[in-house]
Amino acid sequence: MKANIIEELFYGNILPQETKSNVTSELKDKLRKMSETEDKLRGILSDETLQLFEEYVDKSNEFSCISSANSYITGFRHGSRFTYDAFIDE
Numbered sequence: 001m002k003a004n005i006i007e008e009l010f011y012g013n014i015l016p017q018e019t020k021s022n023v024t025s026e027l028k029d030k031l032r033k034m035s036e037t038e039d040k041l042r043g044i045l046s047d048e049t050l051q052l053f054e055e056y057v058d059k060s061n062e063f064s065c066i067s068s069a070n071s072y073i074t075g076f077r078h079g080s081r082f083t084y085d086a087f088i089d090e
Contacts, residue, residue, distance in 0.1 A: 016072065 008014045038057075045053055 005014070041053060042050060
């Protein structure tokens with residue numbers, strides 16, 4: 001018997017976070033610019049302000065991770081609702 005997608009997800013055979021996304025040239029350009037700006041900042045900041053900057057970067061990364069997870073969950077729920085509406089007659 002073929003396992004359904006929910007079982008596959010449950011048993012860890014589907015790992016949404018490992019799904020490859022298309023990194024567009026626009027995204028690559030933005031990442032390059034971010035990296036260049038970070039390098040410039042690291043070169044001019046004192047030890048004390050550099051430590052504060054690194055704390056900011058860590059908190060920003062934590063926020064991005066939580067925000068991405070929330071967006072994923074919201075999208076998943078919307079997709080589930082669309083599927084439900086498509087197959088269940090009122």
